[in-house]
Each structure stands twice: as C-alpha cells, then as structure tokens.
Amino acid sequence: MSGIYYPDTFTIVPPQSGFKKPGQLPPEQIQQYFDEGYTVVRDFFTPEELQPCRDAIADMVDQLAKKLHEAGKITNLHDDAGLFQRLTKIEEEFPGANILLFKHQKIPKAFRDLWCSERLLNLIEQLIGPDIAGHPVWNMRTKTPNSIALDVPWHQDCGYFSEESYNHLIPTAWVPFLDTDETNGCLQMARYGHRLGKVAAHTCCHSDTWFIDLAEEEMEKTLGVDIKNDLVTVPVPYGGFLLFNNMIPHRSLPNRSNDVRWSIDLRWQSPHENYGFYGIAEGILFRSSEQERVEPDWEKFLAVDRKEVWQKKYFKQVIETDQFDTTVTGPWIGRWHVTNENKHSQAFTKIMKLHR
Incomplete structure (x- = not known):
C-alpha cells in the first residue's frame, strides 16, 4: 500500500470545455461524480444500441455449451432457454460454467463498438480530458442466480492494480443488460470513500473465490467511510450505467432472482499514464488531442489476451491446465495478505514457487 495519496485527482473536477457535446452530462452530475465517487447515468443507450451486446453474450454462451457438450461435460445444450436462463441450466449440469465463461471470454465486436462509441467517449472526456485510452481490464460479469462465484465483496478497483495506477483517474462504466436492483445483484457503493485518495489494505481470497476483500472496519479506519450512512444500494435500469472511479469502495449484491444478471465493466484512462497492470497488457x-481522428488499433489490442499472457508468464514450468478448470489466479493475489486459503490462492502460491 502506497504512503502517497492523491485526493485532488479524485475530488476536483478538471477544466471543462464549456461546449456540450452529445452524450455529455450536466455540470451538477459531473460534480456529483467527483463529490460522491459515482453517478448513475440513466437512459443513455437505446435498446437497439444494446441488442448487439445481448446477441454477442448469447453467442458466447452457445459456444460454451457446445464445448461442454462435445467434451461430455453436459448432456443437454439447453438451446431452448433464453439469454437470462440458459447459463443457469448449463451451470446445473456443470457447476462452474459461469466461471469458465468469465475466465475465457474474448471481447466481441459489439462490446468494442460500445466501448469507443462517440457519445460515451464525449462523456469520458469530461472526466479525464481529450486524451482517452481503453484500459486493458474489462470484464463481462456472468452472475447466475444464487451463485457465490460472482458475488464480489467490498473492494477498490485499485486494489487489483499495481501502485503505478494510484495517481490517476480510471473511470469505470458498469453496464447491465437488464434492469438491476437489490434482488438480482446490483452494486452497492461506499460513497465518499474515495475522497482521501487512499488505497486501503485488502485481504485475499474471499470465500471460495479469487476476489480480494476490504473489511468494513478498514473502510472506516483508513478511508473515513461512515458505514451507517455512506453505504448506498444503486439500482440501474436497462439502458443506463453506473459510472464510478477506481478509488471508491463497492461490491455486488447476491442474485436472488431467476435470471442471469449480465453486465460488463468498461474502463478508460489517459494514455499518458501507467496502466498499472503488471506489464501484462497495455x-x-x-x-x-494531437490527432483529429483516431482509428483504434484493435488488431494489436486483440493480439494480447491478458489472461493468456498471465498464464504463459507464470505457468512456464507448469503442465498445461485443464480447459475446464475453474481455478482463477492473478497477480493481485500476491499483493495482499492471504487470510483465507482456497484453491485459487493455493494455485497462485504453487505458481509463484515454481516461477522462482
């Protein structure tokens, strides 16, 4: 944990152009983002804009089902089930299918188009200025009903990155693909927990997962969070998204509904800053600001799969893992004190011993 803090970076609104572009938020909402650490952007996307993403998710689930079926892991493709039920049925036959989808996902074109859409970049410009890069860490969340695998505990996103990321803003858009509330796993925010510009001490690994964990007592002591008054449940309707920064503590609630809660995390930062991702990916x-128009180099970006690079970098002396293995490891595990040993932390320890 760094002893240098950057409160101004996360609390002071940067200079604004004064000319509002399509998609940009009113000044009072930008102010809220910097004051509270987050804001809900409603009715931003039309159903037509988000449908390609839903279709891409359905295709990813279909590919996973066929892969499991061909390997004899499931007996039914469940292709009669819809987008919000099929993965649950697959999961009933092969527990951990949701983890496999999380672990081996490749970013489809529909997600890429959303990530760099003109209106969305106009909004991000209000937060970090005219120089904008997509951060290498994006995730599709496969939150099946009553599964703890994707119940993410309290954490700061910076807790997953190296200290080089602590001094700059990394905005995240959490985009759900259905209406979300406290019944199906919306997020909770610890508002104002970003104001000191600090990263608190996390532990690892939460329950049976690979997630880091931030204790509420630590949030109070180190970040000044008022647990009784500052924890806010944040429903997000379909077509909107939750916009927050990399210092604000947050978590997701359990999914107690009958539908899969699909969502994606998309992140941005200045290309002049360190991505804080351990040299795995840019x-x-x-x-x-120096070019009138930028054509994103998707070929270069897609050539580097961060999960594969991590595997190749640290699994050099380890036999190729089972393609249906539901263990997840990553460099963040080594950053924090391991207070709960499970298969994920044990795999990480084994890897690092062999690597040394």
Missing part, C-alpha cells in the same frame, strides 16, 4: 488509444 490499453488501446481511442482519442488524442
């Missing part, structure tokens, strides 16, 4: 340039 970002992708979307906008530059």
Whole structure:
C-alpha cells in the first residue's frame, strides 16, 4: 500500500470545455461524480444500441455449451432457454460454467463498438480530458442466480492494480443488460470513500473465490467511510450505467432472482499514464488531442489476451491446465495478505514457487 495519496485527482473536477457535446452530462452530475465517487447515468443507450451486446453474450454462451457438450461435460445444450436462463441450466449440469465463461471470454465486436462509441467517449472526456485510452481490464460479469462465484465483496478497483495506477483517474462504466436492483445483484457503493485518495489494505481470497476483500472496519479506519450512512444500494435500469472511479469502495449484491444478471465493466484512462497492470497488457488509444481522428488499433489490442499472457508468464514450468478448470489466479493475489486459503490462492502460491 502506497504512503502517497492523491485526493485532488479524485475530488476536483478538471477544466471543462464549456461546449456540450452529445452524450455529455450536466455540470451538477459531473460534480456529483467527483463529490460522491459515482453517478448513475440513466437512459443513455437505446435498446437497439444494446441488442448487439445481448446477441454477442448469447453467442458466447452457445459456444460454451457446445464445448461442454462435445467434451461430455453436459448432456443437454439447453438451446431452448433464453439469454437470462440458459447459463443457469448449463451451470446445473456443470457447476462452474459461469466461471469458465468469465475466465475465457474474448471481447466481441459489439462490446468494442460500445466501448469507443462517440457519445460515451464525449462523456469520458469530461472526466479525464481529450486524451482517452481503453484500459486493458474489462470484464463481462456472468452472475447466475444464487451463485457465490460472482458475488464480489467490498473492494477498490485499485486494489487489483499495481501502485503505478494510484495517481490517476480510471473511470469505470458498469453496464447491465437488464434492469438491476437489490434482488438480482446490483452494486452497492461506499460513497465518499474515495475522497482521501487512499488505497486501503485488502485481504485475499474471499470465500471460495479469487476476489480480494476490504473489511468494513478498514473502510472506516483508513478511508473515513461512515458505514451507517455512506453505504448506498444503486439500482440501474436497462439502458443506463453506473459510472464510478477506481478509488471508491463497492461490491455486488447476491442474485436472488431467476435470471442471469449480465453486465460488463468498461474502463478508460489517459494514455499518458501507467496502466498499472503488471506489464501484462497495455490499453488501446481511442482519442488524442494531437490527432483529429483516431482509428483504434484493435488488431494489436486483440493480439494480447491478458489472461493468456498471465498464464504463459507464470505457468512456464507448469503442465498445461485443464480447459475446464475453474481455478482463477492473478497477480493481485500476491499483493495482499492471504487470510483465507482456497484453491485459487493455493494455485497462485504453487505458481509463484515454481516461477522462482
């Protein structure tokens, strides 16, 4: 944990152009983002804009089902089930299918188009200025009903990155693909927890997962969070998204509904700053103040799969893992004190011993 803090970076609104572009938020909402650490952007996308993403998710689930079926892991493709039920049925036959989808996902074109869409980049420009890159860490969340695998505990996103990321803003858009509330796993925010510009001490690994964990007592002590008054449940309707920064503590609630809660995390930062991702992957340039128009180099970006690079870098002396293995490891595990040993932390320890 760094002893240098950057409160101004996360609390002071940067200079604004004064000319509102399509998609940009009113000044009071930008102010809220910097004051509270997050804001809900409603009715931003039309159903027509988001449908290609839903279709891409359905295709990813279909590919996973066929892969499991061909290997004899499931007996039914469940192709009569819809987008919000099929993965649950697959999961009933092969527990951990949701983890496989999380672990082996490749970013489809529909997600890429959303990530660098003109209106969305106009909004991000209000937060970090005209030079914008996509951060290498994006995720599709496969939150099946009543599964703890994707119940993410309290954490700061910076807790997953190296200290080089602590001094700059990394905005995240959490985009759900259905209406979300406290019944199906919307997020909770610890508002104001970003104001000191600090990264608190996390532990690892939460329950049976690979997630880091931030205790509420630590949030109070180190970040000044008022647990009784500052924890806010944040429903997000379909077509909107939750916009937050990399210092604000947050978590997701359990999915107690009958539908899969699909969502994606998309992140941006200045291309002039360190991505804080352990040298595993770089970002992708979307906008530059020195160029009138930037064509994102998707070929270069897609040539580097961060999960594969991590595997190749640290699994050099390890036999190729089972393609249906539901263990997840990553460099963040080594950053924090391991207070709960499970298969994920044990795999990480084994890897690092062999690597040394």
